[in-house]
Amino acid sequence: MATLQEELEARHKLDAMLADFERQTRTDISNPGGIFRDVLNSTPGLRRQYEHAVKEGNLIGFEAEKDPRFNGSYNGDSRKMSLSADQLNEAGPPNDPHEIRDAVNFIRYTAGHEIDHAHHREENARLAERFRMQVAAIANGASPHDFTGPGEGVQRRCAQKRGAGGNRRIQCSRRPGNARQPAGDFGRPL
Structure with a gap:
């Protein structure tokens, strides 16, 4: 369990990163970083997830997607x-x-x-290393080389991660004290 001091430090670090x-990312005509900050601040559960990742040392900065x-x-x-920046x-x-x-x-x-x-940085690194070892073992084995097995595992994990984004959005957008909020209400627009 995090101490209050650790939570405050994570909050301040996240604010500095934002x-x-x-x-x-700010330009004369747009402010994508400000939009992202506003989205996080309007979604308390999602913001807590970001603070937790900062506290754990798994998130140390943001940059524009190239x-x-x-x-x-x-x-x-x-x-x-x-x-x-375009999406933001x-x-x-x-x-x-609308x-x-x-x-x-x-x-x-x-x-x-x-x-x-x-949040799954270490697990993802282990899985990536396991995937590389499986592919290397197949590549160094007898022909024909069938990479279906390792590829199916990657596809399954990717599908789970895509689902996690939607589940996280629903979970994090529920307003505090309203556990029965309809799942389709994804929070208020900015």
């Missing part, structure tokens, strides 16, 4: 999360309020998915 991300194919990624080696900007002006609501919910989904990678 402020740094905001400085990195690959336009991805809305976000987590690097277990650097312990940094990358988020798409969809939740800001001048977009229509588009903003949908964009905020998708940011929550992405953020929930990526923080799950941070």
Whole structure:
């Protein structure tokens, strides 16, 4: 169980990381880092998950996602999360309020998915090493080389992680004191 001091330190570290991300991504016409901070602050359960990852040392920073194919990624080696400025900007002006609501919910989904990678950083590293060993054993074995087994395990884990993002969004968006909130109500738009 974390002490109050550890929780406060994690909160302050996360706030500093969010402020740094905001400085990195702000332009004259958009503020994706500020949008992400607002999304986290409007989703208390998700914010707690981020604070916990910071406290455990599994998240040490944010950066803009460089690959336009991805809305976000987590690097277990650097312990940094990358988020798409384009995706974040969809939740800001001048977009229509309904588009903003949908964009905020998708940011929550992405953020929930990526923080799950941070929480399972050590397990993911072990699984990746096991996968490399299985592939090497098959590659060094007799032909024909059938890589189906290791590949199926990776697909299964990826599917579980994608589901975790949606589950995390639902779980984290429930307002405190309202455990019976409908699962379809993903929190208020910004």
